[in-house]
Amino acid sequence: MTENVNPGSLIVGMPALLVIDVQGDITTPRHDAARDFPMPRYEEYMQRVPALIAAARSCEVPIIYMQEVHHPSMIDFGRELDGFERVHCLENSPGTAIVPEVDRRPTDYWVRKRRYSSFFDTDLDILLRGLGARTLLMVGGFTDVCVHYAFADAHQRDYVCRVVEDCVAGSSYEAHDAALAAMEYLQHGCRCVRDELIAALRDRAATIASG
Amino acid sequence: MTENVNPGSLIVGMPALLVIDVQGDITTPRHDAARDFPMPRYEEYMQRVPALIAAARSCEVPIIYMQEVHHPSMIDFGRELDGFERVHCLENSPGTAIVPEVDRRPTDYWVRKRRYSSFFDTDLDILLRGLGARTLLMVGGFTDVCVHYAFADAHQRDYVCRVVEDCVAGSSYEAHDAALAAMEYLQHGCRCVRDELIAALRDRAATIASG
Amino acid sequence: MTENVNPGSLIVGMPALLVIDVQGDITTPRHDAARDFPMPRYEEYMQRVPALIAAARSCEVPIIYMQEVHHPSMIDFGRELDGFERVHCLENSPGTAIVPEVDRRPTDYWVRKRRYSSFFDTDLDILLRGLGARTLLMVGGFTDVCVHYAFADAHQRDYVCRVVEDCVAGSSYEAHDAALAAMEYLQHGCRCVRDELIAALRDRAATIASG
Amino acid sequence: MTENVNPGSLIVGMPALLVIDVQGDITTPRHDAARDFPMPRYEEYMQRVPALIAAARSCEVPIIYMQEVHHPSMIDFGRELDGFERVHCLENSPGTAIVPEVDRRPTDYWVRKRRYSSFFDTDLDILLRGLGARTLLMVGGFTDVCVHYAFADAHQRDYVCRVVEDCVAGSSYEAHDAALAAMEYLQHGCRCVRDELIAALRDRAATIASG
Numbered sequence: 001m002t003e004n005v006n007p008g009s010l011i012v013g014m015p016a017l018l019v020i021d022v023q024g025d026i027t028t029p030r031h032d033a034a035r036d037f038p039m040p041r042y043e044e045y046m047q048r049v050p051a052l053i054a055a056a057r058s059c060e061v062p063i064i065y066m067q068e069v070h071h072p073s074m075i076d077f078g079r080e081l082d083g084f085e086r087v088h089c090l091e092n093s094p095g096t097a098i099v100p101e102v103d104r105r106p107t108d109y110w111v112r113k114r115r116y117s118s119f120f121d122t123d124l125d126i127l128l129r130g131l132g133a134r135t136l137l138m139v140g141g142f143t144d145v146c147v148h149y150a151f152a153d154a155h156q157r158d159y160v161c162r163v164v165e166d167c168v169a170g171s172s173y174e175a176h177d178a179a180l181a182a183m184e185y186l187q188h189g190c191r192c193v194r195d196e197l198i199a200a201l202r203d204r205a206a207t208i209a210s211g
Numbered sequence: 212m213t214e215n216v217n218p219g220s221l222i223v224g225m226p227a228l229l230v231i232d233v234q235g236d237i238t239t240p241r242h243d244a245a246r247d248f249p250m251p252r253y254e255e256y257m258q259r260v261p262a263l264i265a266a267a268r269s270c271e272v273p274i275i276y277m278q279e280v281h282h283p284s285m286i287d288f289g290r291e292l293d294g295f296e297r298v299h300c301l302e303n304s305p306g307t308a309i310v311p312e313v314d315r316r317p318t319d320y321w322v323r324k325r326r327y328s329s330f331f332d333t334d335l336d337i338l339l340r341g342l343g344a345r346t347l348l349m350v351g352g353f354t355d356v357c358v359h360y361a362f363a364d365a366h367q368r369d370y371v372c373r374v375v376e377d378c379v380a381g382s383s384y385e386a387h388d389a390a391l392a393a394m395e396y397l398q399h400g401c402r403c404v405r406d407e408l409i410a411a412l413r414d415r416a417a418t419i420a421s422g
Numbered sequence: 423m424t425e426n427v428n429p430g431s432l433i434v435g436m437p438a439l440l441v442i443d444v445q446g447d448i449t450t451p452r453h454d455a456a457r458d459f460p461m462p463r464y465e466e467y468m469q470r471v472p473a474l475i476a477a478a479r480s481c482e483v484p485i486i487y488m489q490e491v492h493h494p495s496m497i498d499f500g501r502e503l504d505g506f507e508r509v510h511c512l513e514n515s516p517g518t519a520i521v522p523e524v525d526r527r528p529t530d531y532w533v534r535k536r537r538y539s540s541f542f543d544t545d546l547d548i549l550l551r552g553l554g555a556r557t558l559l560m561v562g563g564f565t566d567v568c569v570h571y572a573f574a575d576a577h578q579r580d581y582v583c584r585v586v587e588d589c590v591a592g593s594s595y596e597a598h599d600a601a602l603a604a605m606e607y608l609q610h611g612c613r614c615v616r617d618e619l620i621a622a623l624r625d626r627a628a629t630i631a632s633g
Numbered sequence: 634m635t636e637n638v639n640p641g642s643l644i645v646g647m648p649a650l651l652v653i654d655v656q657g658d659i660t661t662p663r664h665d666a667a668r669d670f671p672m673p674r675y676e677e678y679m680q681r682v683p684a685l686i687a688a689a690r691s692c693e694v695p696i697i698y699m700q701e702v703h704h705p706s707m708i709d710f711g712r713e714l715d716g717f718e719r720v721h722c723l724e725n726s727p728g729t730a731i732v733p734e735v736d737r738r739p740t741d742y743w744v745r746k747r748r749y750s751s752f753f754d755t756d757l758d759i760l761l762r763g764l765g766a767r768t769l770l771m772v773g774g775f776t777d778v779c780v781h782y783a784f785a786d787a788h789q790r791d792y793v794c795r796v797v798e799d800c801v802a803g804s805s806y807e808a809h810d811a812a813l814a815a816m817e818y819l820q821h822g823c824r825c826v827r828d829e830l831i832a833a834l835r836d837r838a839a840t841i842a843s844g
Contacts, residue, residue, distance in 0.1 A: 071742065075763035076756070078369040082398045107705065112745075114756045115367040121756045122745045123709070129580055130708035144393060149363050156326040156360075158289040158551055171396060178389030182355060185382065187293045282531065286552035287545070320493065323534075325545045332545045334498070334536045339793055341497035369762055500791040504820045537789040566815060569784050578748040578782075580711040593818060600811030604777060607804060609715045 008191055010159045013134030017056045019063045020066045020118060020140030020147055022049055022102060024095040027157045032166050037084075038142060045169035048194055049139050050101045052167060055198040057105070059205040064109040065098050066118045068146070076114050084171065118150035126156065135160040137197065143170035144179035155186045166193045221403055221411040223371045224345030228267045231262055231329060231351030231358055233313060235306040236340045245384045248295075249353060256380035260350050261312045263378060266409040267394040268316070270416040273342050276309050279357070284388045287325045295382065295417055329361035336368060345369040348408065354381035355390035366397045377404045432622040434582045435556030442488045442540060442562030442569055444471055444524060446517040458594045459506075460564060467591035470616050471561050472523045474589060477620040479527070481627040484553050486531040487520050487599045488540045490568070498536045506593065508525055540572035547579065557582040559619065565592035566601035577608045586614045643825055643833040646767030646795045650689045653699045653751060653773030653780055655682055655735060656684040659759065667749035669805045670717075672773060674757060678802035681827050682772050683734045685800060688831040690738070692838040695764050697742040698731050699751045701779070709747045717804065751783035753795045767791040777812035788819045 026046035030038060045186040053063055069075055072100045081087065089096045098104060130134075136159050138147055147168050154161050163183050170176025183190050192200075240381035241249060264274055279300040281287055292298065300307045309315060324333045339347075347370050349358055358379050365372050374394050381387025394401050405410075448468035452460060475485055490511040492498055503509065511518045520526060535544045550558075558581050560569055569590050576583045585605050592598025605612050614622075659679035663671060686696055701722040703709055724727045731737060736810065746755045761769075769792050771780055780801050787794050796816050803809025816823050825833075 071760075073740065074757050075742075079366050079398060079762065080761065082371075084396045084399070109704065109708075112756075114759050116363070117367060120364075120367050121754070121759055123745075123754045126709050126711065126747050126754055127704075130711065145396070148369075148393075152327070152360050152363070153331075155290050156328065156331050159292075160290070175389070175393065175396070178386070178393070182359075182386065182389070185295045185356070185386070187290060188295070208417070282549075284529065286531075287548050289548065289552065318495065320497075323545075325548050332543070332548055334534075334543045337498050337500065337536050337543055338493075341500065501788050501793070501820060503699045504793075506818045506821070539787070539789065542786075571789075571816075574749070574782050574785070575753075577712050578753050582715075583710070583819050588639060597811070597818070599816065600808070600815070604781075604808065604811070607778070607808070609712060610717070631757070 010162060010189075010197065011135050011204055014132045015130055015135040015137055015201070015204075016062045016064055016128060016133035017137045017139070018064050018066060018118060018150065019049065019053065019102060020138060020150060021068050021142075022046055022065070022099050022140045023067060023089065023097060024099065026099050026101055039078065039170050039173045040178055042141070042169045045167060046099075046141065047101075050103065050166045052139060052164065052194050052198060053102055055201060056137070059201040060136075061131070061201060062109060063105075064111060065102070065104060066140070066146070066150070067096070067110065067199070068114070068116075068123070069096060069112045072115065078115065080115075084129055096146050097157055116146045116149045117153045118146070119153040119157065120149075122131065128159070133159070135162060137162050137164060139164045139167035141169045142175070143168040144175035145171060148179040148182060151183050151190075161187050161190050162192055162197070164194050164197055165191050173187065221373060221400075221408065222346050222415055225343045226346040226348055226412070226415075227273045227275055227339060227344035227360065228264065228348045228350070229277060229329065229344055230264065230313060231275070231349060232258065232279050232353075233310050233351045234278060234300065235258055235310065237310050237312055248386045250381050250387055253352070253380045256378060257310075257352065258312075259329060259378045260339070261302060261314065263375065263405050263409060264313055266412060267348070270412040271357070272348075272412060273320060273344070274316075275322060275335070276313070276315060277335070277351070277357070277361070278307070278309055278321065278323050279327075280307060280323045281325065289326070291326075297406060327357045327360045328364045329357070330364040330368065331360075337354060339370070346373060346385050348373050348375060350375045350378035352380050353386070354379040355386035356382060359390040362394050362401075363397065363402065372398055372401050373403055373408070374401055375405050375408055376402050432584060432611075432619065433557050433626055436554045437557040437559055437623070437626075438484045438486055438550060438553055438555035439475065439559045439561070440486050440488060440540060440572065441471065441475065441524060442560060442572060443490050443564075444468055444487070444521050444562045445489060445511065445519060446521065446524055448521050450489075461592050461595045461598055464563070464591045467589060468521075468563065469523075470589045472525065474586065474616050474620065475524055475559060477623060478559070481623040483559075483623060484531060484555070485527075486533060486546070486549065487524070487526060487532050488546070488562070488568070488572070489518070489520055489532065490536070490538075491518060492536065500537065538568045538571045539575045540568070541575040541579065542571075550581070555581070557584060559584045559586060561586045561589035563591050564597070565590040566597035567593060568600040570604060573605050573612075574608065583609050583612050584614055584619070585612055586616050586619055587613050612627045639766065643795060643822075643830065644768050644837055647765045648768040648770055648834070648837075649695045649697055649761060649766035650686065650766055650770045650772070651697050651751060651782060651783065652682065652735060653771060654701050654775075655698070655732050655773045656700060656722065657732065659732050662669055671805050672806045672809055675774070675802045678800060679687045679732075679774065680734075681800045682786055683736065685772060685797065685827050685831065686735055688834060689770070692834040694834060695737075695742060695766070697744060697757070697760065698735070698737060699757070699779070699783070700729070700731055700743065700745050701747070701749075702729060702745045703747065706795070712746065713748075728837065742794075749779045750786045751779070752786040752790065753782075756838060761792070765791070768795060770795050770797065772800035773793060773796045775800050775808070776801040777808035778804060781812040781815060784816050784823075793831070794820055794823050795825055796823055797827050797830055798824050
């Protein structure tokens with residue numbers, strides 16, 4: 001049943017943190033000054049992610065890492081090379097690894113994907129049902145590609161969706177902003193910033209503990 | 212197998228025309244001057260659709276009408292009322308019907324959907340496989356919601372996607388433009404205008420006829 | 423979250439009645455004496471269905487009719503004609519209609535499908551989530567095709583599944599029995615008979631009413 | 634488009650070999666004499682698989698290993714423990730590994746799954762589309778669970794399906810036989826034996842080589 005969501009309520013039911021494609025390297029500026037790709041200061045947005053993961057973990061919120069991977073034969077790229085993106089995320093390439101800064105633990109979850117949406121032909125929904133998750137907290141990149149399409153699919157699957165706008169970055173500033181606006185179109189109040197979310201997670205944990 | 216697409220080639224393999232949510236009324240201006248919703252002159256964009264359908268039909272291109280529907284009990288809205296949209300497309304409401312101007316024929320195809328994406332829990336993919344379709348030509352609305360998410364899903368399912376930019380309209384101008392840019396990010400050369408597409412369809416039909 | 427199921431508990435959480443492919447005619451013996459197809463007395467099994475529907479309705483259990491349909495062009499048959507089945511369920515054929523004996527109401531739900539499984543490229547899961555259904559009560563035919571594959575998919579989607587074994591009938595006795603055994607392999611205690619289920623539905627309704 | 638299949642034709646278009654859940658140990662008899670589980674001489678059926686893989690590889694047929702896995706937290710078991718099966722295929726358990734006898738190569742494909750069907754929330758279909766595969770050759774176990782449900786899903790997705798009946802084994806003899814009969818119901822001529830298939834693969838390779 002689709003719960004009614006109290007406007008202003010950041011977390012509805014059980015939350016889960018979805019860390020989307022935080023792969024490769026978040027220590028080095030990636031910006032190509034010649035063409036606004038990805039958006040400037042991309043790495044700063046990603047560098048905010050590890051502290052959110054740590055806070056979520058301390059509040060017993062499940063952490064799920066999404067990782068885009070492609071077979072070295074490139075057989076599974078589909079139409080992904082018809083547009084702006086070049087060959088990416090080959091399974092045997094070091095840059096495909098989830099970044100070490102996120103400090104992945106054996107109790108965390110890890111879901112590989114071959115397409116942009118976290119739900120497309122993956123077992124993410126099985127995992128979320130098992131966890132009883134109702135609210136998905138999304139961070140990572142690109143805001144306008146993998147995050148946007150994960151959000152749209154989660155929305156269509158009846159999840160409450162939240163995007164942490166200082167922990168997602170896009171293929172360009174303009175595309176990042178447009179994608180956030182598109183998410184807000186789908187679910188009002190879905191946009192939040194990291195420190196507000198950490199406070200809400202701690203409030204929730206305290207309420208449960210005093211329960 | 213994913214065909215290589217010749218850049219500049221508008222139609223790859225068998226095309227199909229996807230008419231997305233052209234429901235209700237395309238004769239009356241729908242624009243709410245107070246808030247840019249949907250985008251101004253929405254109806255003019257939709258009024259260009261019937262001639263494209265007629266041209267596609269004369270070229271023996273299959274026509275597929277997508278129709279968003281919801282049960283009168285509203286049980287199947289999921290999270291669709293959490294955002295900008297109000298109650299819409301109830302099965303027993305006259306405004307839910309596909310517009311009469313499109314002149315639907317028994318040989319056309321008609322797919323109902325409960326969510327924004329044309330592929331989400333529908334039989335569209337079964338139909339497209341049956342037709343042997345490789346290139347999807349998309350028209351209708353909203354550019355930034357049902358068209359964008361159909362495009363993203365079609366892209367992820369390896370279809371060549373084309374959006375007819377003077378036959379789609381959005382929830383706002385800004386959202387319409389951003390969605391078209393997002394589609395171009397996925398597949399270069401996906402944007403076309405109606406008359407250019409009609410010419411390409413006729414060229415293709417002539418080539419086949421001269422066989 | 424996957425509930426623990428108390429063995430012997432017929433209904434877990436909210437139930438829904440899934441009436442699978444009760445189409446055409448349930449008044450006429452259908453058995454082809456020459457080849458055991460479908461199983462003998464098929465129509466007797468189907469004739470038990472309307473009373474179960476009435477009982478479920480009186481207990482406020484949602485009723486969902488699944489209907490297999492194919493486009494008259496036959497474009498959507500896929501591989502369904504590679505095996506034992508002949509052309510079936512064309513949209514414009516009278517035999518494709520849901521049987522009148524089931525007394526379908528506007529408050530009931532109706533889901534069309536192009537393949538054997540009730541979940542395959544249909545909006546059934548959207549509906550079940552909207553209803554908050556946890557236990558699916560299955561009747562109809564064929565036990566070994568549309569019922570079995572609906573059961574397997576429901577099982578994989580974490581629903582508690584019950585099959586009413588005197589209200590399902592198969593392509594042959596042997597196939598019917600084997601399919602019921604396969605369902606029991608997946609979920610112990612899933613097999614029940616109609617009158618036992620009606621009693622359980624009434625007990626549940628009385629408990630809720632006295633609530 | 635759904636090809637017409639010449640009855641008697643074992644391989645239609647591009648084949649792929651699907652090795653389903655050949656995990657753990659195929660050298661040791663697994664039969665529990667007290668209860669016919671799994672079927673007697675299970676290991677003998679599995680021991681025929683490596684030679685088929687070698688033959689397929691020499692004929693340049695893609696090899697795809699399906700592996701059932703569950704997270705050590707057991708969060709993703711869904712309803713799999715409601716029936717006959719006990720806790721199985723934990724990711725950190727040695728018995729979950731694909732058996733070494735199959736001699737997996739980097740050019741092979743490997744798809745993890747959380748449910749019985751090879752297609753359920755996995756990226757198998759993406760891979761098969763990338764390969765251009767039309768005919769799926771299935772081996773492994775159990776005939777009546779993971780093989781049967783993979784076959785049913787592949788059938789519904791329009792693949793030509795072949796099951797190598799001396800290279801699949803079931804939860805019991807009876808269930809194995811019933812599942813093979815159910816597959817034959819879906820696609821006539823789908824049952825073959827290993828040596829017949831190897832001969833067909835070699836004929837096909839020779840025809841291709843001779844241009």
